Amino acid sequence: MSDQFIKSRPVYQSLAVDSSGLRHLLVSDSPAFSFAALPGQEAEIWFVAAPDQEGRTRPPEAGGGRCFRSPRHLIDRLDHRLARERMGLRLYASGTEDFLWDVFNTAQRAGMNKQEIFQCHSGTKARRVACVHCRTFNHAVTTTIVRCEGCGANLFVRDHFSRRLSAFMGVKVDAEVAGDVPPAEQAYS
Amino acid sequence: MIVEGKLSARVAEIELLNPTLKRFRFVPEGGGTFPTSPPGAHVLVTLRDTDRVWQNAYSLVTPPDQRDHYAIIVRRVVESRGGSHFLHDMLKAGDAVELGVPASLFPIASRARKHILISGGIGVTPFLSYLPVLALRGANYELHQFCAGDEVETFRDLLGTDAAGVHVHSAGLGARPDLAALLADQPLGTHVYTCGPEGLMDAVEETARGLGWTPHAIHRESFGGAKGGEPFVVTLARSGRSIEVGASQTLLEALEGAGIEAPCLCRGGACGVCLLPVVEGLPDHRDHVLSDAEKSEGRLIATCVSRARSETLVLDF
Missing domain, CATH: 2.40.30.10 (Translation factors)
Structure with a gap:
């Protein structure tokens, strides 16, 4: 049971500085990211600290970057920052797929267009799954079938990704024959 | 649709x-x-x-x-x-x-948070239909109209003398508009729209790009751009007819003049409706539709603005 390779699945690239921009901001959901700024082009770096690193010294690879407690914390401050930004900014996001699209949607609400935003998938492939029945978001799903935390339905994790919700679609797998739930497979780690 | x-x-x-x-x-x-x-x-x-x-x-x-x-x-x-x-x-x-039937190849960007409209001379016309829409939406916008000194009054009357955000500038001979001042330090999500002489539109595009704006945020209205050139002969492969294209005539006009119903919509090299396949000859591309790669392949031509580099051009039509 699979509907992989849906055409609308976003495709991600590695990050490189877009030299047509005047200012560059990289946001990452972890201290480990790969981003090489061109010589002479200063990039500002925001990242989320590893859970066990909180309160400790910043990792040296982050340079003068700004450190945040959680992805939510980073995105709150990004929202605030973009409301005051001017044209010429380029935004680069590195992280899990749900983080990438939370960043994208925040930037788009601030008026940025898709030519000004660059995304690179890194870290876990675990999925945020939106239950189409009760609209609960189920986080860090690694299996093909998951029990919804909201309504308890057994959800088949479709390969259908919503950029607006930053989540994959979960639909009841045993809607036709109640209780007929195939075994879940470990698929997204 | x-x-x-x-x-x-x-x-x-x-x-x-x-x-x-x-x-x-x-x-x-x-x-x-x-x-x-x-x-x-x-x-x-x-x-x-x-x-x-x-x-x-x-x-x-x-x-x-x-x-x-x-x-x-x-x-x-x-x-x-x-x-x-x-x-x-x-x-x-x-x-x-x-x-x-009215068609728009110059729509208002729905996600823009601010709109800057820059026009030269009679290029202001598309903005006359923008203004009531932007005002009704409560949008953040400004319009800058550049024109010869003796036309300032005419354009003020057209645009409404007291309209907020509307500026009519007299741009006499040799006086170049300070576009960098208009476009610098704009909030994220600003879009610029320009219509007027090619020189003005090029300058707006160049200034915006220099300030780090992406093509998505830059809009130009490009009809009326057909310029003449060396005369040439076009041959239609399917009927075998040959038609002369005069120096001051466009390829499309020459086809229409010969009674041929060629496809067209914008007549300014912007929409791509008039594209016809080229069998033989070297097109002189002047449109905004084909990509650089497609232009160098030379297999399609926008008849409304483009001409031929060769003396003859054969089209699959």
Whole structure:
């Protein structure tokens, strides 16, 4: 049971500085990211600290970057920052797929267009799954079938990704024959 | 969706705005209403003289919800391909005209948080249909109109003297507009729209790009860009007919002059409706539709603006 390779699945690239921009901001959901700024082009770096690193010294690879407690914390401050930004900014996001699209949607609400935003998938492939029945978001799903935390339905994790919700679609797998739930497979780690 | 077909209309009124500008109001033949037009829309006006037919594109200057009449403003240009002379000198109130259904290749960006409109001379016309829409939406916008000193009053009257966010600048000979000052330090999500002479539109695009704006945020209206060149002969492979394209004529006009119904919409190299396959010959691409790669392949040509580098051009049509 699979509907992989849906055409609308976003495709991600590695990050490189877009030299047509005047200012560059990289946001990452972890201290480990790969981003090489061109010589002479200063990039500002925001990242989320590893859970066990909180309160400790910043990792040296982050340079003068700004450190945040959680992805939510980073995105709150990004929202605030973009409301005051001017044209010429380029935004680069590195992280899990749900983080990438939370960043994208925040930037788009601030008026940025898709030519000004660059995304690179890194870290876990675990999925945020939106239950189409009760609209609960189920986080860090690694299996093909998951029990919804909201309504308890057994959800088949479709390969259908919503950029607006930053989540994959979960639909009841045993809607036709109640209780007929195939075994879940470990698929997204 | 593009609605096909023609609208039969009649000239209701011709108004002289200044020595070279006239406003033409058209009403539907036999009463009724025209379709709603999108902001920034243009119509193809078919003009029939005794020995020639023109199809010229003009921006509608009426608001989108104005359906009892459409209006266009036309400048009588000295170096005309004939259309503006016909409109100014021959067309009279009561005459029948054929209009295309309005189409817009110059829409307002729906996600923009601020709009900057920059026009030169009569290039202001598409913005006359933008302004009521932007005002109604409560949008953040400014309009900068550059024109010759003796036309400042005309454009102020057209745009509304007291309208907030509207600026008419006198740009005399040699005085270049300070575009960097207009475009610098704009909030994220600003879009710029420009319509007017190629030089002005190029300068707006270049200035915005230099300030780090992406192509998505830069919009230009590009019809009316057809320029002449060396005459050449076009051969239509399917019928074997050969037609001469004169120095001041476009390829599309030459086809139409020979009674051939060639596809077209914007007549400015922007929409791609007129693209025809090239079998032989070297196209001189002047459109904004084909990518650089497609242009160098030379397998398609936009007949409304592009010409030939070779003496002959063979089209699969």
